[in-house]
Amino acid sequence: MDEAAHERIRAAVAAIPAGTTSTYGAVAAEAGLPGRARLVGRVLREDGHDLPWHRVLRADGTCAPHVAQEQAARLRAEGILVEGGRLPKAFRSRREP
DNA sequence: TACGTGACGCCGT
DNA sequence: CACGGCGCCACGT
Numbered sequence: 713m714d715e716a717a718h719e720r721i722r723a724a725v726a727a728i729p730a731g732t733t734s735t736y737g738a739v740a741a742e743a744g745l746p747g748r749a750r751l752v753g754r755v756l757r758e759d760g761h762d763l764p765w766h767r768v769l770r771a772d773g774t775c776a777p778h779v780a781q782e783q784a785a786r787l788r789a790e791g792i793l794v795e796g797g798r799l800p801k802a803f804r805s806r807r808e809p
Numbered sequence: 810t811a812c813g814t815g816a817c818g819c820c821g822t
Numbered sequence: 823c824a825c826g827g828c829g830c831c832a833c834g835t
Contacts (some may be wrong), residue, residue, distance in 0.1 A: 714832080736817050747830060753816035754832065760816080768816075776816040783816090 717745055721755045728767045731791050733799060735771045766790075773799040 720743035727742070728734045734742075736749035745751060753776070756765045766786035769775055775783045775797050784794040793800060 737819095740817090747818085748832095749817040750815065750831065751817095756816055765816075770816085771818055778816055 714751075717743065717748075717751065718755050718759065720744060721752050722759060722763060725752075725756065725760070725763045725765060725768060728764055730764070730767075733767045733769050733787070733792060735769055737771050739768055769799055773801070775799075 721739060724739045724742040725734075728739075736752045737747075739752045740746060740748045743752075749771075752768070756763070756768065766779075766783045767790070769783075774780075775787075775794065780797050784797060787794050787799075
């Protein structure tokens with residue numbers, strides 16, 4: 713099993729600074745698994761309960777379909793504005809201007 | 810063992 | 823800008 717990969721993915725997600733966001737693909741790359749965005753989604757589904765999974769969005773800035781509602785609420789709680797289930801371009805890049 | 814599915818991503822139309 | 827198709831890999835049947 714890719715337990716090591718899971719560990720890295722969890723670490724990458726945990727490393728996302730509060731008030732910023734990242735993407736599945738970025739997290740995968742960060743974990744040394746480029747192209748394994750789907751794996752990131754799987755890991756978050758299985759072991760993401762203790763992680764800031766709400767800071768992980770799709771590459772286009774939209775929220776994950778299954779949890780969009782709660783994710784948007786949590787992001788707003790972090791000070792991130794979400795509109796129409798989508799993240800404004802200004803915030804798209806998990807980096808501050 | 811093979812097939813279908815999915816917290817995704819990129820390219821073409 | 824919206825929609826559809828293909829690629830990717832781990833997992834359940």
